[in-house]
Amino acid sequence: MIKEITAQELDVERFINEKVKEIKDTVGDGIAINALSGGIDSSTVTMLGHRALGKRLKTVFIENGLMREGEPDQVARFFLNLGVMVEVIDARKEFFSALKGVAEPEEKREAVTQTFYRNVFGRIVKESKAKYLLQGTILTDVDETVAGIKRQHNVFEQIGIDPQKTFGYHIIEPLIQLRKDGVRKVGEALGFPAALFERIPFPGPALSARVIGEVTPERIETVRRATVVVERLLKETGAFQYMAILHEDRVTGMRDGKRDFGQQIEVRCWDSVDARVATPTRLTFEILEKLAGEIIREVPGIVSVTYNIAPKPPSTIEAI
Numbered sequence: 001m002i003k004e005i006t007a008q009e010l011d012v013e014r015f016i017n018e019k020v021k022e023i024k025d026t027v028g029d030g031i032a033i034n035a036l037s038g039g040i041d042s043s044t045v046t047m048l049g050h051r052a053l054g055k056r057l058k059t060v061f062i063e064n065g066l067m068r069e070g071e072p073d074q075v076a077r078f079f080l081n082l083g084v085m086v087e088v089i090d091a092r093k094e095f096f097s098a099l100k101g102v103a104e105p106e107e108k109r110e111a112v113t114q115t116f117y118r119n120v121f122g123r124i125v126k127e128s129k130a131k132y133l134l135q136g137t138i139l140t141d142v143d144e145t146v147a148g149i150k151r152q153h154n155v156f157e158q159i160g161i162d163p164q165k166t167f168g169y170h171i172i173e174p175l176i177q178l179r180k181d182g183v184r185k186v187g188e189a190l191g192f193p194a195a196l197f198e199r200i201p202f203p204g205p206a207l208s209a210r211v212i213g214e215v216t217p218e219r220i221e222t223v224r225r226a227t228v229v230v231e232r233l234l235k236e237t238g239a240f241q242y243m244a245i246l247h248e249d250r251v252t253g254m255r256d257g258k259r260d261f262g263q264q265i266e267v268r269c270w271d272s273v274d275a276r277v278a279t280p281t282r283l284t285f286e287i288l289e290k291l292a293g294e295i296i297r298e299v300p301g302i303v304s305v306t307y308n309i310a311p312k313p314p315s316t317i318e319a320i
């Protein structure tokens with residue numbers, strides 16, 4: 001059992017000092033490696049690791065082809081400004097070939113997980129001679145995986161997988177006792193600007209969790225363009241999380257006076273504190289109409305836009 005530290009009881013300074021020391025003690029004079037996605041969890045882990053190990057922490061950004069518009073560059077630049085070197089590794093081909101023909105949600109997650117940990121990361125770790133992987137797993141990831149709801153891509157030991165045996169490296173998880181609200185407090189104390197620690201959550205499998213059915217470069221591009229619109233228009237709502245989802249079903253629409261058997265985007269916008277339960281935000285019809293108008297205009301092939309009104313549970317925040 002992992003002992004939870006709630007955001008209310010979290011003593012941020014003490015937590016940071018303890019974790020920095022733990023990382024130092026565990027890694028000794030060795031090398032550790034971590035993958036940064038730019039989200040609050042992996043960013044916080046990067047700074048804790050950087051404080052503990054300095055240059056002995058190698059931070060990589062894996063360009064899996066599934067990230068949002070401009071994300072790899074933005075993340076690398078942001079950390080460079082904080083004095084942390086981030087190496088961007090292009091692994092797009094590997095991810096898309098692993099996802100080819102895969103439509104079932106758990107198989108999709110498994111394809112992303114295996115490509116990430118075994119192929120791409122396995123290779124980088126081997127080349128770097130690092131024995132430790134720092135990772136931003138939080139308690140909600142563990143809960144949902146153990147409960148069999150969703151296999152979060154970064155959970156291993158709690159479901160009986162020994163990363164040392166399976167992948168050849170140890171995993172250090174400094175945030176595992178926290179939930180999202182606790183991580184945000186730590187990020188704030190580490191000096192991240194509000195723009196970063198207030199960023200909405202984004203899942204490990206990235207946009208592949210937002211494509212129903214097969215994930216192809218074209219379908220990712222569609223959901224990526226819709227995501228730009230959704231994030232721009234819903235930023236001001238202050239909602240916990242918002243997203244675009246590309247459906248597999250097509251519907252008849254019309255464009256330029258002609259029949260168009262087109263694609264559908266579902267918009268979700270959630271009010272939540274820690275992602276365990278969530279309710280759809282009561283957006284005004286004006287915003288909903290704006291979303292529809294801009295998505296149809298800016299995303300080729302979309303003829304239908306819907307808004308999700310079902311709460312979690314029984315829905316989940318992401319669609320797969």
Ligand code: XMP
Nearest residue numbers: 150152153201202203204205275316317318
């Ligand atoms: P769900 O969809 O399980 O999401 O209600 C809960 C929160 O976790 C974020 N998140 C993930 N969700 N797979 C997921 O399905 C992942 O690997 C993952 N990583 C993070 C999700 O965005 C939501 O905030």
